[in-house]
Amino acid sequence: xxGRRVAVTGLGVICALGKNTSEMCSALRAGRSGIxxxxxxxxxxxxxxxxxxxxxxxxxxxxxxxxxxxxxxxAQFSVVxxxxxxxxxxxxxxxxxxxxxxxxxxxxVGGQTxxxxxxxxxxxxxxxxxxPLTIPKVMANAGAGHIxxxxxxxxxxxxxxxxxxxxxxxIGQAFQMIRSGAAEAAxxxxxxxxxxxxxxxxxxxxxxxxxDTCRPFSKNRLGMILGEGAGMLVLxxxxxxxxxxxxxxxxxxxFGMSADAHHLTAxxxxxxxxxxxRALSDAAIEPQQIDYINAHGTGTAANxxxxxxxIREVFGAHADRLAVSSxxxxxxxxxxxxxxxxxxxxxxxxxxxxxxxxxxxxxxxPECDLDYxxxxxxxxxxxxxxxxxxxxxxxxxxxxxxTHPR
Amino acid sequence: xxxxxxxxIISMLAAIKHVPVEGIxxxxxxxxxxxxxxxxxxxxxxxxNEFHITIPDDEAKSIRTVNDVVVGVKRLIAAAGDGxxxxxxxxxxx
Numbered sequence: 263x264x265g266r267r268v269a270v271t272g273l274g275v276i277c278a279l280g281k282n283t284s285e286m287c288s289a290l291r292a293g294r295s296g297i298x299x300x301x302x303x304x305x306x307x308x309x310x311x312x313x314x315x316x317x318x319x320x321x322x323x324x325x326x327x328x329x330x331x332x333x334x335x336x337a338q339f340s341v342v343x344x345x346x347x348x349x350x351x352x353x354x355x356x357x358x359x360x361x362x363x364x365x366x367x368x369x370x371v372g373g374q375t376x377x378x379x380x381x382x383x384x385x386x387x388x389x390x391x392x393x394p395l396t397i398p399k400v401m402a403n404a405g406a407g408h409i410x411x412x413x414x415x416x417x418x419x420x421x422x423x424x425x426x427x428x429x430x431x432x433i434g435q436a437f438q439m440i441r442s443g444a445a446e447a448a449x450x451x452x453x454x455x456x457x458x459x460x461x462x463x464x465x466x467x468x469x470x471x472x473x474d475t476c477r478p479f480s481k482n483r484l485g486m487i488l489g490e491g492a493g494m495l496v497l498x499x500x501x502x503x504x505x506x507x508x509x510x511x512x513x514x515x516x517f518g519m520s521a522d523a524h525h526l527t528a529x530x531x532x533x534x535x536x537x538x539x540r541a542l543s544d545a546a547i548e549p550q551q552i553d554y555i556n557a558h559g560t561g562t563a564a565n566x567x568x569x570x571x572x573i574r575e576v577f578g579a580h581a582d583r584l585a586v587s588s589x590x591x592x593x594x595x596x597x598x599x600x601x602x603x604x605x606x607x608x609x610x611x612x613x614x615x616x617x618x619x620x621x622x623x624x625x626x627x628p629e630c631d632l633d634y635x636x637x638x639x640x641x642x643x644x645x646x647x648x649x650x651x652x653x654x655x656x657x658x659x660x661x662x663x664x665t666h667p668r
Numbered sequence: 669x670x671x672x673x674x675x676x677i678i679s680m681l682a683a684i685k686h687v688p689v690e691g692i693x694x695x696x697x698x699x700x701x702x703x704x705x706x707x708x709x710x711x712x713x714x715x716x717n718e719f720h721i722t723i724p725d726d727e728a729k730s731i732r733t734v735n736d737v738v739v740g741v742k743r744l745i746a747a748a749g750d751g752x753x754x755x756x757x758x759x760x761x762x
Contacts, residue, residue: 309722309725467709467713468709469709469712469725469728473725484725525704525705525706526706527705527706528704528705564705
């Protein structure tokens with residue numbers, strides 16, 4: 263699709279791998295997993311024990327007391343990640359630029375912890391009312407709202423909710439707006455803080471959560487591990503980034519979307535393949551140019567072989583020359599934040615010249631027979647990459663990136 | 669003597685698939701009945717609620733026929749109680 267080239271000039275993250283991009287990058291390089299025993303919820307009440315939580319997060323370090331009361335944990339993560347990304351980019355926000363900046367965030371369930379607390383008050387403690395700020399704390403767009411207020415952004419601002427594809431859809435929309443000239447800068451990504459008992463019980467009932475760890479593509483995989491956090495990227499036209507001498511991680515070059523029209527929860531190889539093909543076509547690149555795919559790679563029985571088949575369908579013989587890894591093995595399944603965490607993992611690693619591994623890889627599965635970069639990161643000079651997100655409801659979103667290795 | 673557990677399970681399956689109970693026997697294959705992953709989640713949830721048992725994930729993955737379900741449920745009921753087939757026993761985590 264013709265239009266302006268779109269550069270990635272700032273990254274910000276908070277997740278199980280660290281409080282910032284530097285910590286996350288070190289963890290990715292070391293193949294270190296952030297999956298550990300749950301602390302935010304009592305695991306005695308659950309059939310699974312582990313999660314990829316943000317450790318030692320003190321809202322008081324980031325927000326004054328009065329503001330803390332206005333922000334659910336997921337919105338706090340959103341703002342913290344946005345701050346790092348904006349600082350990292352050095353983007354000079356004039357009044358004019360603020361009017362032309364788009365904020366596009368993704369989140370599945372928004373302020374779930376606040377909602378859970380409200381329900382406990384109402385249904386368990388028999389209180390007649392909930393906290394008056396429950397609505398603006400729970401709403402999935404709270405992150406975008408607070409980012410706009412903190413930075414005085416008055417351009418288009420919205421939140422996308424497409425389950426596990428939310429952040430990819432949001433980043434894709436922001437990319438399209440800059441490419442077309444509808445916006446001159448973007449703060450885009452996703453956030454999720456799903457560790458409340460009610461939501462974890464809902465996941466437990468679907469029997470897709472691993473009782474131990476997340477082993478994407480391994481024969482002995484037992485399911486996914488939930489993660490929390492936020493990832494935000496700053497996008498701007500490549501020309502504008504170059505003319506102000508910005509650091510450039512790379513570019514977003516294509517965005518492909520599809521719907522499976524198949525099943526409410528089970529994935530479809532055809533739908534996934536279609537989204538990947540559309541991303542490549544949108545980027546005007548050939549499958550053979552791709553060297554790395556950051557997989558959706560949840561570690562469930564269904565996703566991993568289906569995604570493998572879809573990759574083989576799209577890439578043919580070239581599939582055997584691809585490196586495919588799932589960083590969910592380290593930062594968990596960030597749900598609405600997943601696409602953002604994975605985009606950031608991809609840009610961080612590829613800029614530093616290494617492939618992030620699939621951690622906890624134990625046993626090859628004949629149905630998953632690609633190079634998954636098992637357990638150890640690997641030096642590589644990669645220019646073109648894809649990042650996959652495939653959601654419940656069969657809603658798929660794939661981003662294509664061009665990285666600028668140092 | 670009618671098998672109360674089997675009868676309840678067959679009623680549950682009939683309700684999930686919106687079919688008459690008469691069409692379901694102990695030999696019926698869940699796959700042939702069109703029980704997919706979503707139906708399975710619902711069935712396990714209903715079984716746990718009705719019989720006050722906890723069905724481990726790996727046991728859930730091995731069921732193929734209605735009889736597999738009946739046998740598994742009876743075993744969990746017996747393990748949860750004092751060895752009798754009381755449906756009031758509970759191993760629920762909450």
